[in-house]
Amino acid sequence: MTITAAIDASGQLGPVGGLWPKLLAAAKEASSVGLLRTIVVASEQTDIPLELEQEAASPLRVLRAATLHEAVNRLYEEHGPRHAVRQYEREHCAALPLLGRPVSLVDHYQALPLLREVKRDQLLRTGRKREPEEDVRTLRDTDILRWEQEVSGEHVTYEQIALDQLFTHFQTVTENARRTTPRFVVLGPPGSGKTTLLQYLSWLTATAGLPTTGRALLPVRVRLREWETFTTATVGVAQQLDGYLAQQYALLSPAPTARQWRQWLVNGDVLLLFDGLDEIQGDPPFLTLLTTTIATYPACPTVLTCRTVSFERHRMICPDFPLFTLTGLDQVHRDAYIRAFPAVHPTAYQPEVLSAHLQRSPQLRALAANPLLLSILCYVVDNAATTPIPATRGELYASAIERLLTFHAQRLTTRYPGTAPAPYEKLTLLQHAALQLFARGERQLTFSGQQLGQALKDTLQEEGYGSVSGPWANALREDLSRNSGLLRGDGEQGFFFFHLTIQEFLTARALATHINTKGWTSSLRIAGNTLPIPLFIDKKSWDPRWHEVIVLLTGQLVDPLPLLTLLTDSKKEDLFSHRLVLAAQCLAEVRAEVRPACAHIVDRVTDSLFSTWVFREARGTGAVVAHCTDAFAALARLNGHIKHLPLLEWLQRQAHDANPDVRAASIEAFANIGESLASEMGILETLLAALRDPDVFVRVRTTEALRRIGTVTLSLPSMLTALLQAGEHDPEGFVRASAKRTLAQFAASLPQVPEVLSVFVARYPRRFGAKPQESTRWHPSP
Helix, strand or coil: CEECCEECCCCEEECCCCHHHHHHHHHHHHHHCCCCCEEEEECCCCCCCHHHHCCCCCCCEEEEECEHHHHHHHHHHHHCHHHHHHHHHHHHHCEEEECCEEEECCCCCEEECEEEEEEECCCCCCCCCCCCHHHCHHHHCCCEEEEEEEECCEEEEEEECCHHHHHHCHHHHCCCCCCCCCEEEEEECCCCCHHHHHHHHHHHHHCCCCCCCCCCCEEEEEEHHHHHHHHHCCCHHHHCHHHHHHHHCCCCCCCCCHHHHHHHHHHCCEEEEEECHHHCCCCHHHHHHHHHHHHHCCCCCEEEEEEHHHHHHHHHHCCCCCEEEECCCCHHHHHHHHHHCCCCCCCCCCHHHHHHHHHHCHHHHHHHCCHHHHHHHHHHHCCCCCCCCCCCHHHHHHHHHHHHHHCCCCCCCCCCCCCCCCHHHHHHHHHHHHHHHHCCCCCCCCECHHHHHHHHHHHHHHCCCCCCCHHHHHHHHHHHHHHHCCEEEECCCEEEECCHHHHHHHHHHHHHHHHHHHCCCCEEEECCEEEEHHHHHHHHCCCHHHHHHHHHHHCCCCCCHHHHHHHCCHHHCCCCCHHHHHHHHHHCCCCCCCHHHHHHHHHHHHHHHHHHHHHHHHCCCHHHHHHHHHHHHHHHHHCCEECCEEHHHHHHHHCCCCCHHHHHHHHHHHHHHHHHHHHCHHHHHHHHHHCCCCCHHHHHHHHHHHHHHCHHHHHCCHHHHHHHHHHHHCCCHHHHHHHHHHHHHHHHHCCCCCHHHHHHHHCCHHHHCCCCCCCEEECCCC
16 A cells, blocks of 8 residues: 655645656556555545545555545555454355255356346237337347236336346336436245355455446345344444344454444445345344345445245335345256266266256256255255155155265264263254244244243154253254354344244154144144144144145145145135135145155146136236145146146136137246246147237247246257247247247357357347346255
């Protein structure tokens, strides 16, 4: 560092004539070898290149100051606490926790699309006035990935947004063109990589890799449940974000003070990364604090993550934030990660075999689209012993937990009061504790040491470890935290399961163990109440928080028929078939050996859901049963019967119905079923024919369906030619624009792009814009 200015007796800095020509060569040479990083000049100094005054300037930056005191303060901030924060985030975000093992973020991070919901005006239907292609600019200028809803003729679609565009041209992706500071919500299902996206953004910012129009932001990751816990132990202004950040970074040297954090927040110098809106208790005081904080610092770029099923809460916290959604892995990204997985048993781990197995198994392929589940699948397959590949989520979680309880690279010895429990005994104890903790509060995902200890002690007493179970509980908690990694945290910050999905599975396993041993009609004591199992499940089936538990429970029951019969009881159903959708998702988890006994329920659920949905969709009221599509992929894998026909055959017949709205509805159903249709050549032939349908709306739906199903549709040789014909020669601009978008996305996804497709895409550079593969990245959350 050097100060180049005229300094008077009072410490005022003055300009130096012809400064930069004198310093240019020497400064550049010194900065290139790391001897000079910063030059301080007077505020009135002229002839300084503007690029050197940018916050992100490197390797040389110029700072302006009016006085020597101001110069010292600015240098202290830049190379003192601000530098310490950046260094901390850079070091702590460089490694990703992969089921207890750290791996390099740079080496094990795959790209995923980030999607924005877009509402468009009514699309053309048969008989509507046809508009020229010049009037479909909205469609042409977006990369629409899928139709999601239709509300009174208004369609909701998703378009792909590049991550760098969010931070450099935010006004182009928000409805308010005057809003330039990127502030948005990221939604995603469990295990989709929301937490890791924030880790990536923090690392990228700390290493000056995030494009922020010249601003050197300070990245800050805030686990909302931890901040909420912090507020319960503090009062007044100490609860505010600046006080919390001062406490979180108190061990840095030099550590930023609360006053410095407050100033940086006011100036908009901080990238706020709020994680887990769905994980907080949501008490009114904290919700008010969070809402006020977001409103108080409008200059700070802000990203907030939330589970898809809980995103409605954001409407109260930040109603003006645009929504973006993380999607699943396609075949290219899935196979790339499988190849890059850091295997412990490299001689036994066969990535090509796993990839080929996923291609042949639609049910597993659907699971592998989730980053966390794919990591667990790779972990299970990376085994010295030859074991069959799990077929359901329940089997997958069971295999992973068994390995976590028995294998660890550096197991630490735990002192138990007596003989240490065997792995299966630890699992029994843990799953009972998980059930009691899950049922304790509506959204309690973090538990104090006392709460966890009490749950373990109660479980130990029930399992016959004696009335003095405290030492056993402490030893078990230490063992599970230090060795298996199934439990994380400490007594200060609280304890939690390494992922909510694992806690849901353990909760389901505890319920299944009780039902399998004591019967479906037995009573269960949980959270201080005793209820018959049927009544308990009946109540929880209306609570979205328990849906995953009920689905996973089905796959672990010796006899799932009573549960499925309860869920499909028409007398207990609502007008929108919510419990029927839950039943369909449960059917996908039923074990193969039990499935024949459930065939009649599969047929009844399939008939009811698809018939209702197609009826509504064909009449323009599909939005009221849009949630039914969540079960389509699962039911397609089971391929139950509708009117004595297998589901997929029935849908094919609907695609040839005389009513174009029925044909369009069946095409939409195929789109919701997705990639698992890759091996159904008859359906691909139906989609091929639909590209030439006389109804424009059917043709548009078909091009969108092909995009959503993916490049696997090109396994039909004539499909690419038909799409090229639609993009070039279809008489309707809507169809041409949509076909071009599908082709552009295919070109971006295929490892080897056919020459004819490359030529076609290159012919329309203005319409395709940025390459579709520009996107966010992913890795499983810890």
